[in-house]
Amino acid sequence: MTNAQIAKIFGEIADLLELKGESPFRIRAYRRAAMNVEAMPKDLSTLGEEELTAIPGIGRDLAGKIRQYAQTGRVDLYEELKNEVPAGLLSILRIPGVGPKTARMLFDKRNVKSIEELEALAREKKLSGLPGIQEKTEENILKGIEQVKKGRERFSLGMGLPVARNLLRLLQESDPRGKFALAGSIRRWRETIKDIDILAAGKRPENIAKAFVRLSAVKEVLEQGTTKCSVLTPEGIQVDLRVVEESSFGAALQYFTGSKAHNIKLREMASRRGWKINEYGLFRESDGKRIAGREEEEIYSALGLPWIPPELREDAGEIEAALEGKLPGLLELADIRGDLHAHTRWSDGSHELDDLVAAAKARGYRYLAVTDHSKGLGIAHGLDENRVREQIARIDAANRKLSDFRILKGIEVDIRGDGALDLDDEVLSRLDIVVASIHSGFRQGKERITNRLLSAVRNPFVSVIAHPTGRLIGERDPYEADLEAVFREAARRGIAMEINANPMRLDLSDRHARMAKQVGIPLVVSTDVHITANLDYMEYGVGVARRGWIGKGDVLNTLGTAALLKRLAAMRHTERPDRKRKSR
DNA sequence: GCCGTTTTCGGCCCGACTGTTTTCAGTCG
Numbered sequence: 001m002t003n004a005q006i007a008k009i010f011g012e013i014a015d016l017l018e019l020k021g022e023s024p025f026r027i028r029a030y031r032r033a034a035m036n037v038e039a040m041p042k043d044l045s046t047l048g049e050e051e052l053t054a055i056p057g058i059g060r061d062l063a064g065k066i067r068q069y070a071q072t073g074r075v076d077l078y079e080e081l082k083n084e085v086p087a088g089l090l091s092i093l094r095i096p097g098v099g100p101k102t103a104r105m106l107f108d109k110r111n112v113k114s115i116e117e118l119e120a121l122a123r124e125k126k127l128s129g130l131p132g133i134q135e136k137t138e139e140n141i142l143k144g145i146e147q148v149k150k151g152r153e154r155f156s157l158g159m160g161l162p163v164a165r166n167l168l169r170l171l172q173e174s175d176p177r178g179k180f181a182l183a184g185s186i187r188r189w190r191e192t193i194k195d196i197d198i199l200a201a202g203k204r205p206e207n208i209a210k211a212f213v214r215l216s217a218v219k220e221v222l223e224q225g226t227t228k229c230s231v232l233t234p235e236g237i238q239v240d241l242r243v244v245e246e247s248s249f250g251a252a253l254q255y256f257t258g259s260k261a262h263n264i265k266l267r268e269m270a271s272r273r274g275w276k277i278n279e280y281g282l283f284r285e286s287d288g289k290r291i292a293g294r295e296e297e298e299i300y301s302a303l304g305l306p307w308i309p310p311e312l313r314e315d316a317g318e319i320e321a322a323l324e325g326k327l328p329g330l331l332e333l334a335d336i337r338g339d340l341h342a343h344t345r346w347s348d349g350s351h352e353l354d355d356l357v358a359a360a361k362a363r364g365y366r367y368l369a370v371t372d373h374s375k376g377l378g379i380a381h382g383l384d385e386n387r388v389r390e391q392i393a394r395i396d397a398a399n400r401k402l403s404d405f406r407i408l409k410g411i412e413v414d415i416r417g418d419g420a421l422d423l424d425d426e427v428l429s430r431l432d433i434v435v436a437s438i439h440s441g442f443r444q445g446k447e448r449i450t451n452r453l454l455s456a457v458r459n460p461f462v463s464v465i466a467h468p469t470g471r472l473i474g475e476r477d478p479y480e481a482d483l484e485a486v487f488r489e490a491a492r493r494g495i496a497m498e499i500n501a502n503p504m505r506l507d508l509s510d511r512h513a514r515m516a517k518q519v520g521i522p523l524v525v526s527t528d529v530h531i532t533a534n535l536d537y538m539e540y541g542v543g544v545a546r547r548g549w550i551g552k553g554d555v556l557n558t559l560g561t562a563a564l565l566k567r568l569a570a571m572r573h574t575e576r577p578d579r580k581r582k583s584r
Numbered sequence: 585g586c587c588g589t590t591t592t593c594g595g596c597c598c599g600a601c602t603g604t605t606t607t608c609a610g611t612c613g
Contacts, residue, residue: 025596029585059586099611267597
C-alpha cells in the first residue's frame with residue numbers, strides 16, 4: 001500500500017460523494033484527508049490508530065478506512081460508491097467548467113456516462129435546452145474536452161517559472177508604475193503548477209487588465225473582467241491575473257499565494273478573534289473596519305505571527321511553529337558556495353573543464369566537484385579506472401593554476417544491478433567526493449532496489465547518493481525503494497543525500513528532504529550540470545530545500561572549501577587501502 | 585467527516601466570473 005493510493009481513493013470518494021450531492025463538509029473532509037495523506041512521508045500502513053488520528057484531517061472513521069485498506073486492499077465505502085455511480089462520470093468531472101451538478105444532470109437527463117458520449121452529444125448540439133445549458137455552454141464543454149484530451153493538467157515548475165517571469169517583465173514594461181508579483185504555487189516553489197497566478201495593482205485597474213490580454217505572450221483569452229482575467233499562453237499554460245487597489249496588495253498577495261489549507265487556517269484564527277480575512281484586507285466583523293492589508297506582513301502580525309515564507313505555507317505545521325517562534329531559518333541561494341555534481345565532456349557533459357570552472361566562478365562559487373559518469377554508463381562515455389586517474393591528474397594540474405577556486409575530484413559512480421559500484425575502491429579512495437546513483441533496473445522490486453542503495457551507502461568511499469528516487473517529474477515514477485531504510489543507514493554512516501536541482505528531477509522531493517533532515521542526514525543541493533547554463537537550476541534545488549524546511553546548516557555545499565573537504569574526508573569509514581604504504 | 589479559548593454538537597473560508605437567468609446557480613481557485 002502506498003500513501004498515494006490511499007490519497008487517490010479518498011479523492012475519488014470525494015468526487016463520488018459530490019456526484020451524489022452529499023454534504024459539502026463531508027466531501028471537504030475527504031479532500032483534505034487525501035491531501036494530507038499524500039504529503040505524509042511515512043508509510044501509513046505501518047501506523048496504529050493513534051498515530052493515524054494524529055494526522056490533521058484524519059479522525060477515527062478515516063483512520064479505520066486506512067487500516068481497512070492496509071489489511072484488505074479495499075475500502076467498503078469506495079466499492080459501494082463505485083457501484084452506485086457510473087465510472088465514466090468521474091472522468092467528466094475533469095472537464096474544466098463541468099462540475100458535479102452538471103455531470104449529474106447530464107447523466108440523469110441524457111444518460112451521459114463518458115467523455116466520448118458527452119462530446120458526441122455536444123457536437124450534435126443536443127445539449128442546448130437542458131437546464132442551464134445553451135449554445136455557449138455547449139461550446140465551452142467542447143473546448144474543455146479538447147483541453148482534457150491535450151492531457152497535461154499540470155506543468156513542471158521548470159516550464160512554468162520562465163513563462164511566468166517573462167509575463168511579469170512584459171507587464172512591468174507595459175505599466176512601469178504598476179505593481180506586479182507572482183503568487184500561487186509558483187511563489188511557493190511547488191514542483192508542478194496548474195496555472196500561473198499574477199497579482200497587479202495600479203492607478204487604473206481596467207487598463208492593466210486590457211494591457212494584459214494584449215500581451216504578445218497571450219494566445220487566447222479565456223475570461224476577462226475588470227479585476228480578474230484568465231488567458232492561455234502559447235505553451236498552453238493558463239495564467240490568471242488579479243488586479244487590486246494598492247492598499248490591498250499585501251492582503252491579496254497573501255490570499256493568492258495560498259496554499260488553500262494555509263489560508264483556511266489563518267481565516268479560522270481571524271474569525272476566532274472576530275475578524276475576517278479576504279483578498280482586500282483583514283477586517284473587524286463588528287464594524288467592518290480594516291485592520292491590515294497593504295503589506296503581507298501586516299496580516300500575519302495582526303494574528304500574532306511572524307511573516308511565514310511562502311515555501312512553508314502548506315498547513316504542514318508552519319503555523320504552529322510560527323506561533324511557538326520556532327520557524328526554521330531557511331536556506332538561501334546566496335548560501336550556496338559551490339556545486340557538487342557536474343559533468344564535463346569526459347562523459348556526457350557539453351563543456352570542457354575550463355568552461356565549467358569559469359561558469360561556476362561567474363556565479364560566485366568557491367568550488368565545483370567534477371563528477372563524470374563511470375564506465376557502466378557506456379552511452380554516456382563513462383570513465384573507467386584509468387580515465388579517472390587521468391582526469392585526477394588533469395584536475396590537480398588545473399588546481400595548481402587556480403588561486404581562489406578549488407575543483408573537487410569526483411565521480412558519479414553507477415550503482416550496478418547487483419548493488420556493487422562500478423569502479424574499484426582503490427580509485428574511489430583517490431577522489432575528494434564520490435556521488436553514487438542508479439541508472440538502470442528501475443523496475444526491480446522493492447527489496448532488491450533498496451538493497452542496491454543500502455550497499456552503496458555502506459561503501460566506505462561513497463559521500464553522496466544522487467537523485468535518490470530516480471523519478472522524472474511527469475515522465476517516470478520513482479523506483480520502489482524503501483527510502484526510510486536507506487535514510488536510516490545513511491544517517492548511521494553520515495552519508496549525504498542529494499537534492500538534485502534539475503527541475504525535471506527535483507529529487508529528493510520537498511517532503512523527502514524534510515524527512516531526511518528529521519532523520520539527521522546531511523544534504524547537498526546540486527544541479528547535475530551538463531551544460532553550463534544548467535548551473536542556474538540551483539534556485540530550483542534551493543526552492544525544494546526551503547519547502548523541506550532545510551536550513552543553511554543542513555546543507556554541505558554551504559560550507560567553505562576547507563570545511564567541506566574536512567567533512568567529506570570524515571565520511572570515509574575506513575582507512576584508504578593505500579594509505580599505509582603511501583605515508584606523507 | 586473533522587474538530588474544540590464558541591468543546592462532544594454544530595459549526596465548517598470567501599469571493600469572482602460565466603452563462604444563464606431576471607436574481608442566481610455552478611464552477612473555480
